[in-house]
Amino acid sequence: MKSLGSIRRSFAPWADPASKPFISVKNVTKKFGDFTAVDDLSLDIYTREFFALLGASGCGKSTLLRMLAGFEQPTSGEIILDGQNLAGIPPYRRPVNMMFQSYALFPHMTVESNIAFGLKQDGMPKADIAERVGQMLKLVKLEKFAQRKPHQLSGGQRQRVALARSLAKRPKVLLLDEPLGALDKKLREETQFELMDLQQELGLTFVIVTHDQEEAMTMAGRIAVMSHGKVVQVATPAEIYEAPNSRFVADFIGDVNLFDGTVTAAEGGAVRIETAGGIPVRMASPEKLADGARAAVAIRPEKIRISRQPPAHAPVNAAEGEIWDIGYLGDMTVFHVRLKDGKVVKASSLNAVRAVEDPLGYDQQVWVSFGEDAGVVLKD
Amino acid sequence: MAKLASALVGRLVIIVPYAWLLFFFLIPFFIVFRISLSETAIAMPPYTPVFDLAGGLAGILEKMREFSADNYVWLTEDVLYFNAYVSSLIIAAISTFLTLLIGFPIAYGMAKAPRSIRPTLLMLVILPFWTSFLIRVYAWIAILKPEGLLNQFLITFGVIDQPLIILNTNTAIYIGIVYSYLPFMVLPIYSALEKMDHSLIEAAQDLGCTPVSAFWRVTFPLSLPGVVAGCLLVFIPAVGEFVIPDLLGGSETLMIGKTLWNEFNANRDWPVSSAVATVLLLILVIPIVYFQNVQAKADGEGK
Incomplete structure (x- = not known):
């Protein structure tokens, strides 16, 4: 079976119509004066x-998280958590805890007291608190630092204390604001995998806000891409990357080459497009598009091949150009190829071997080409 | 060369505050201390011995033999001084507490106010300093006296029918001290509260604190350095306060500042008043130094 992004997921409640959502955000709008931070979002x-809530700064992702935590009230709409309306x-009094971007550790308390803060507030017996704090310290590997104050810790250690503190009360949902x-x-890369393991181990629901797409892609089971207070696409990382539903998502996540054009023919699961x-271009498309419709073809750089000779299928899905820029990144090389009409196409190739005979150089004439399933067709 | 120059400038910058302390605190203190070891004399200046450089070092040493601790012994023999010290400390402590009670909410309100109006509020707190301290204390006489503004107001509105006797009582002193020193309490507390990260309060609420418990578990402990600074700034000058008890207090009010003034001006007993001042300084400095040591130790332990 072919699967996008070559990840098979066994956990996919969103695909099962019988499963009930744990958190339901229904038509939520949040306005600050004239400014609409979150716009009719479900x-x-x-x-x-x-x-993961992913978006550029100011897209409303943090506001949404703060509404889940209860620091902001929706202007309209409702949020249901585990069957309870949070209005x-x-x-x-909410069964959620938040890990703050600034960590917000209490500077006048030791690591231990920071973690015990919420438990003490709930009036948990002292012995139970000590036990729970011990567990938490072990979980984040900070046993030796129990008596330190936050200012005596490194950034990474503080992050762990913040995590332990927000997990100590065993919340139903953990909210993480740019953790x-x-x-x-x-x-950061190390911690990403640790967070994933932790989430698996504890079986909790994590909602994370981030502007870092790599972070969202690595950790999240599903990503909501947000822009101007709206959700543009909610899907698994692979779907978001390989099958973006709009120009915005295609452009926002990773690098992409966009070819604008007009549909000239639709033929059995594929469309023909004449680019500007x-x-x-002949590209697979599950959707039938009308002749003459405006469309764009989005192709990721790693799915574009570079060759000295024209491919067999030329001129379809192929163009001639010259190498304009070369970016060597170690694991791969990014080529910027300038086509005849001046359009620059990005193509990346993996450096699978250490030494290449006769490597491509600046100003060389090359062909760029791509397969029929290399990209997606986006309606305008 | 430039490095040397900048090192030199660095040294000079450090020297300035030390020089200030030396010339305006340490040297005057030693002069006062020296006078406290002398004896009164009907002379100019009114004490002996008086040093002159004509006798040279030997002459100075000779005269130093005349020093005695008699004035300190005298302070312990007359219960007036002990009572004055204790009464000053009590009045200052009560006033400091009242100032804290009024100053904290003001500072808290200022720190919570929109950022744009904070400078204005700050200026309003400092504004009374633009008039003379003495004039402001005199103004309180006009307000508090039996036929003063306050009584007129209360009688007009039928709250009372006999004027309240506030002037020339300890109550008037408390009012005077709280009013005069309020900015010294508000400013340090405000500066402690203002730099507090608001997300700490949110974190506390997130972990189950109501706004009230978040205040007592997070905001207040974090404002303690400001509270301590404010209390010291009010308490220390209040102990030695002279103008307020003299103008607003009654004849039975016993404060060390007034005692000192009497010894110095009415009795012209410079040595005894110097001894009074020296003991006052020790009463204030020793607990503060001790407190700071404890604080420094507590800070050191965490490390």
């Missing part, structure tokens, strides 16, 4: 899901 999140319920934003790249640059 969303379902299922139990034990790792769900008017203050943050301190890894303050960490350096290496640590004059390349005749």
Whole structure:
């Protein structure tokens, strides 16, 4: 069976019409004065899901998270959590906990007291608190730092304390606001996998807000791509990447080459498009598009081949150009090829071997080409 | 060369505050201390011994033999001084507590106010300093006296039918001190509250705190450095306060500032008043130094 992004998922409650969502955001709008931060947004999140809200800053993702936590009230619409309408319920009575972007650790308390804070507030017996705090410290591997104050910890350690503190009360849902934003790249990558393992282990529902697409792709089971207060697409990382539903998503996630054109024919699961640059394209498309309709073909750089000779299927799905720029990234090389009409196409190739005989160089005449299933057709 | 120059400038910058303390605190203190070891004399200046450089070092050493601790012994023999110290400390403590009670909500309100109006509020707190302290205390006489503004107001509105006697009582002193020192309480608390990260309150609420418990478990503990600074800034000058008890207080009000003034001006006993001042300084400095040591130790332990 062919699967997008070559990941097979056994956990996919969203695909099962019988499963009930754990969190239901229904037509929620949030306005700050004249500014609409969240615009008539609806969303379902299922139990034990790792769900990411992804978008550029100011797209409303943090506002949505803060509404889930109870720090903001929706202007209209409702949020249902585990069958309970959250309207008017203050943050301190919601079964959710949040991990703050700034970590918000209490500077006057030790690591231990920080983690115990919520438990103490709930009036848990002292012995139980000590036991739970011990578990949490073990979970985040900070046993040795129990007596430290936050300012005596490194950024990574603080992040762990914040995580332990937000998990200590065993919330039904953990909200994470840019949890890894303050960490350096290496640590961030490590922590991403740790968070995933933790979520699996504890069987919790995680909702994470991030502007980092790589972070969202790595960790989340599903991603909601947001723009201007609306959800543009909700899908698995592979679907978002391989089958974006709009120009915005295609452009926002990863690199993409967009060829604008007009549909000239629709033939058995594929369409023919004449691009603005004059390349005749034949591309698989589950949707039948009318002749003369405006459409765009989106193709990821790694799905574009570069060759010195024209491919067998030329001129269909192929164009001639010259190498304009070369970006060597170590694991792969990105070529910018300038076509005859001036359009620059990005093509990347994996550096699978260490030494290449006669590598491609600047100003060389090459052909770029792609297969019939290399890209997606986007309606305008 | 430039490095050397910048190092030199660095040194100079450090020297400035030390020089200030040396010339305006340490040297005056030693002068006062020296006078406290002298004896009164009907002379100019009114104490002996008086040093002159004509006798050289030997002459100075000779005169130093005349120093005695008699004035300190005298302070312990007359219960007036002890009572004045204790009464000053009590009045200052009560005033500080009242100032905190009024100042904290003001500072809290300022820190919670929209960012755009905070500078205005800050200016309003400092505004009374633009008039003379003395004039403001005199104004309180006009307000508090039996036929003053406050009583007129209360009688006109039928709250009372006999004027309240506030002026020349300890109540008037509390009002005077709280009013005069309020900015010194508000400003440090405000600065502690203002730099507090609001997400800490949200985190507390997220973990189950109602707004009230979030205040007591997070906001208040974090404002403590400001509270301590504010209390010291009010308490220390209030203990030695002279103008307010003199103008607003009654004849039975016993405060060390007034005692000192009497010794110095009415009795012309400079040595005893110097001893009074020296003891006052020790009463204030020793607990503060001790407190800071404890604080520093507590900070050190966490590390």
